[in-house]
Amino acid sequence: KSKKKNKNKIKSKGKNNIMDMKNSKLFSPLTIGSLTLNNRVGMAPMSMDYEAADGTVPKRLADIFVRRAEGGTGYVTIDAVTIDSKYKYMGNTTALDSDDLVPQFREFATRVREAGSTLIPQVIHPGPESICGYRHIAPLGPSANTNANCHVSRAISVDEIHEIIKQFGQAARRVEEAGCGGIGLHCAHAYMLPGSFLSPLRNKRMDEYGGCLDNRARFVIEMIEEVRRNVSPDFPIMLRISGDERMIGGNSLEEMLYLAPKFVEAGVNMFEVSGGTQYEGLEHIIPSQNKSIGVNVHEASEIKKVVDVPVYAVGKINDIRYAAEIVERGLVDGVSIGRPLLADPDLCNKAKENLFDEITPCASCGGSCISRTADRPQCRCHINPRVGFEYDYPEVLAEKSKKVLVIGAGPGGMMAAVTAAERGHDVTLWEADTQIGGQINLAVVAPGKQEMTKWLSHLNYRAKKAGVKMVLGKEATVENIKEFAPEAVIVATGARPLVPPIKGTQDYPVLTAHDFLRGKFVIPKGKVCVLGGGAVACETAETVLENARPNAFTRGFDASIGDVDVTLVEMLPQLLTGVCAPNRTPLIRKLKNKGVHINVNTKILEVTDHDVKVQRADGTEEWLKGFDYILFGLGSRNYDPISEQIKEFVPEVHVVGDAKRARQASFAMWEAFEAAYSL
Numbered sequence: 001k002s003k004k005k006n007k008n009k010i011k012s013k014g015k016n017n018i019m020d021m022k023n024s025k026l027f028s029p030l031t032i033g034s035l036t037l038n039n040r041v042g043m044a045p046m047s048m049d050y051e052a053a054d055g056t057v058p059k060r061l062a063d064i065f066v067r068r069a070e071g072g073t074g075y076v077t078i079d080a081v082t083i084d085s086k087y088k089y090m091g092n093t094t095a096l097d098s099d100d101l102v103p104q105f106r107e108f109a110t111r112v113r114e115a116g117s118t119l120i121p122q123v124i125h126p127g128p129e130s131i132c133g134y135r136h137i138a139p140l141g142p143s144a145n146t147n148a149n150c151h152v153s154r155a156i157s158v159d160e161i162h163e164i165i166k167q168f169g170q171a172a173r174r175v176e177e178a179g180c181g182g183i184g185l186h187c188a189h190a191y192m193l194p195g196s197f198l199s200p201l202r203n204k205r206m207d208e209y210g211g212c213l214d215n216r217a218r219f220v221i222e223m224i225e226e227v228r229r230n231v232s233p234d235f236p237i238m239l240r241i242s243g244d245e246r247m248i249g250g251n252s253l254e255e256m257l258y259l260a261p262k263f264v265e266a267g268v269n270m271f272e273v274s275g276g277t278q279y280e281g282l283e284h285i286i287p288s289q290n291k292s293i294g295v296n297v298h299e300a301s302e303i304k305k306v307v308d309v310p311v312y313a314v315g316k317i318n319d320i321r322y323a324a325e326i327v328e329r330g331l332v333d334g335v336s337i338g339r340p341l342l343a344d345p346d347l348c349n350k351a352k353e354n355l356f357d358e359i360t361p362c363a364s365c366g367g368s369c370i371s372r373t374a375d376r377p378q379c380r381c382h383i384n385p386r387v388g389f390e391y392d393y394p395e396v397l398a399e400k401s402k403k404v405l406v407i408g409a410g411p412g413g414m415m416a417a418v419t420a421a422e423r424g425h426d427v428t429l430w431e432a433d434t435q436i437g438g439q440i441n442l443a444v445v446a447p448g449k450q451e452m453t454k455w456l457s458h459l460n461y462r463a464k465k466a467g468v469k470m471v472l473g474k475e476a477t478v479e480n481i482k483e484f485a486p487e488a489v490i491v492a493t494g495a496r497p498l499v500p501p502i503k504g505t506q507d508y509p510v511l512t513a514h515d516f517l518r519g520k521f522v523i524p525k526g527k528v529c530v531l532g533g534g535a536v537a538c539e540t541a542e543t544v545l546e547n548a549r550p551n552a553f554t555r556g557f558d559a560s561i562g563d564v565d566v567t568l569v570e571m572l573p574q575l576l577t578g579v580c581a582p583n584r585t586p587l588i589r590k591l592k593n594k595g596v597h598i599n600v601n602t603k604i605l606e607v608t609d610h611d612v613k614v615q616r617a618d619g620t621e622e623w624l625k626g627f628d629y630i631l632f633g634l635g636s637r638n639y640d641p642i643s644e645q646i647k648e649f650v651p652e653v654h655v656v657g658d659a660k661r662a663r664q665a666s667f668a669m670w671e672a673f674e675a676a677y678s679l
Contacts, residue, residue: 055095118181127193182236243299410438412668533570537633
């Protein structure tokens with residue numbers, strides 16, 4: 001046991017060569033104004049879409065924060081608490097614009113405090129980002145700006161500014177009366193009302209609230225001063241800022257170094273340093289694939305040098321050992337963590353005990369924590385099916401242990417095996433391939449997606465710990481299942497590449513994107529046409545481009561890798577439909593910058609070995625000719641060769657994930673979890 005513990009110790013460039021997380025600075029107390037935190041890990045504000053229409057905090061939403069409080073998080077921040085319900089941020093927006101809302105908020109704050117943490121409401125006026133335009137009310141802003149809903153904000157008057165500043169003060173008073181630990185304010189990302197006043201990207205005014213940097217900061221400073229007047233002298237005010245808006249024409253680090261001391265003088269007790277802008281650079285605000293860890297640490301560390309209050313960094317701090325390192329080195333005073341706390345609410349408690357293998361990892365996938373669909377309208381987590389259902393699935397043993405067979409070791413199969421085994425069942429897993437992972441093995445090939453291996457690595461660890469008997473290279477048949485005699489079977493056989501019956505597919509060899517990503521063939525150079533415009537097709541195009549290394553040293557003509565020319569053909573109006581903006585936008589930008597020929601609104605009519613016949617949106621037809629490779633990347637179809645046949649002799653049969661219907665990995669893991677938990 002002691003040997004295992006030593007392996008989990010982390011090296012530091014700080015004062016100690018080796019440190020135990022229990023004794024790390026990250027898990028030491030920190031005083032911010034009148035508030036003393038148990039540790040220096042905060043839960044970052046995130047939109048959950050569990051909010052209520054009347055502005056109150058529903059139990060399901062509150063449960064998310066209470067569960068993270070139980071898991072040892074120093075403080076938890078609830079996102080977007082509005083000062084004026086007339087200007088809603090989302091369809092349902094939490095509010096503190098009335099004294100009537102204080103009692104229920106007090107109950108919420110009490111639950112968080114009794115769980116061992118403290119509640120910080122992020123108080124906002126959505127400004128240009130309000131959805132009020134759908135009710136024919138113009139959003140408010142410093143100037144006329146078009147928001148994501150194509151609504152144009154109205155430039156507010158100076159008198160309106162003064163009234164809104166007072167509303168911030170009254171909301172702050174209610175925050176303290178509700179028993180919260182502090183108040184969060186937001187002027188980052190050229191976003192919402194304070195952030196849009198501060199940013200030259202949004203503020204085009206020519207009065208005392210526009211023009212020079214000090215004038216643009218006037219709204220924010222007056223807001224801070226009014227909040228300070230309406231709360232106790234040491235009540236913590238935490239301000240989120242962009243260390244750098246990372247856009248030409250936006251605020252840079254230099255502006256923030258100038259302004260940060262002024263914000264402290266106005267009453268700020270702590271900074272949370274983010275980065276980017278809401279529309280032009282969302283991938284900097286919610287850094288997902290292709291973004292490095294700790295994207296805002298440099299800016300935070302520089303701001304820390306010019307202020308005498310604590311400075312936290314936020315933005316892809318998805319490894320708690322890295323978080324401990326940057327705090328130990330004195331780069332920042334603490335860290336604000338979002339999605340990793342969705343993946344594992346017990347992150348802090350596990351880390352403090354050096355139980356790093358036990359931490360359910362965030363892969364920064366940008367999936368269901370960000371993206372919303374009609375059948376998935378609220379925040380979830382690919383790897384943690386309990387998000388939104390915090391107390392619905394207690395971690396207890398099943399009433400009766402069963403002999404369970406799981407078929408398939410993709411994300412769904414692995415989740416099913418782990419869940420069933422941890423519930424006390426006798427679990428065996430068969431996988432036809434010689435490795436676990438299923439289609440995740442293809443997903444991680446594209447540049448920047450390696451982090452998704454964390455999921456399977458973690459599930460593999462838990463499966464072994466829980467006693468799952470994994471048999472690789474074994475295909476399930478009716479005969480061997482009957483011989484095995486399971487009491488329950490979970491079929492997670494995944495999907496196969498979809499090749500529609502397009503004219504020509506029967507006459508010429510078909511190459512699939514899946515086989516390319518598996519490494520079954522190489523594309524050294526030439527003209528490549530990828531059919532499809534979803535994630536598989538676009539990431540295949542990206543991988544083809546990345547593999548082209550015309551300047552690489554090679555031996556012999558046949559081994560040379562040269563230039564490629566890539567074409568994408570997509571029937572839908574845009575590429576990467578359903579992929580979250582922080583992943584979609586950078587990938588499309590990369591494909592365009594590398595010269596990929598993008599054809600959208602284009603239907604595939606026929607293929608040959610070198611040509612593709614297409615139909616444009618206006619009905620005209622044409623041949624795209626001269627390709628050396630034509631790859632089918634048109635998605636997948638479910639593959640379930642066994643479930644119906646075994647229902648005759650297996651008491652319980654569950655089909656999950658892509659075996660039921662090809663979709664994102666999240667559905668496979670959620671359905672697998674629910675099926676296994678129900679056994």
